[in-house]
Amino acid sequence: MLSARGLTKRFGGVVVAQDLDIDIAAGEVVALIGPNGAGKTTLFNMLTGFTRPDRGTISFAGRSIEGLASHKRARLGLARTWQRPRLFESLTLLDNLIIAEREYPGERLRSLLLRPAQTLQAEARAAVQARVLLERVGLAERADALATALSYGQQKLVGLARALMNDGRCILLDEPMAGVEGRTVEAMKTVIREEARAGKAICIVEHNIGFIRDICDRAVFMFNGRIVAVGAIEELLADKRLTALYFGAH
Ligand SMILES: Nc1ncnc2c1ncn2[C@@H]1O[C@H](COP(=O)(O)OP(=O)(O)OP(=O)(O)O)[C@@H](O)[C@H]1O
C-alpha cells in the first residue's frame, strides 16, 4: 500500500534520515521503533508530505506521490496523527473532525461558490461521519465540548478520529499511546485493532512496548537516521544489540 525507497533528509549539515526503505501492506500493523531523535517522526513527515526529502521515492496504492502536497496525499487516503494532538482549541470536538476534511485554505469558499448544494451535502455527510467516529472513540457525549475541555488522552483520541475522517487506506500514528491513561487506553487499542481488521495499512511509532506487542505484526527499528533492523517484534526485542542502542541513547 505504502512503499518508500532511499528516503534521505539533511537538516543543516546533519543527516537525520539516510536511505530509508519501508513497506506497509494492507491489513498489517507495523511498529516503527527506536530511541528519541532516531528520525521516526521525520520519516512520517516525509511519507505524508510535511517534509520534502532530499532524495528518494514514495508510492502509495501503486502511484508515485513524492511530489504531492500533504493535503493531496491525505485526500488519496494517506492519513496520519501527530505526536501532540494539534486540535483547534476554540472549536468543538465535532467541528475539529468536520474540518479535518478540508484543511486547505480557501477550499470551502471556492466549493461553496461553485457547487453550493454539493458542498452543503458533503458537509452534512461529514457531520454524520464525525458523530460515528466520536461514538467509536467513546466521546459522543462530548461532541459539543471544546477541545480544551478534554484530558490529554482524550485529545489524542480525537486526533485519531480526525485521521479516520477521510476513511484512508493507510494510517500513520505518531505515538498514539503517549500521555494516554485510564479508560482511554482501551478505547485507543480497540479503534486501532478495528482499523487493522478492516484491512488498513497501519504504521505506529510508539515507545510503549506492551502496546507494540499487543497490536503490531512486525517492527522496523531506527537509530541515528537509519533503519538498522526489520523483523518480528519478539525477535527485535530479544536482540541485545538493539536494546543497547535503544536504552543507551535514552
Ligand atoms: N525541522 C527540523 N530542523 C532541524 N532538525 C530537525 C528538524 N526536525 C527534526 N530534526 C532533527 O532530526 C532528528 C530526528 O528527529 P525526529 O523528530 O524525527 O525523531 P524521533 O525519532 O521522532 O524522536 P522522538 O521519539 O523523540 O519523537 C533529531 O535530531 C531532530 O532534532
Ligand SMILES: [Mg+2]
Ligand atoms: Mg517523534
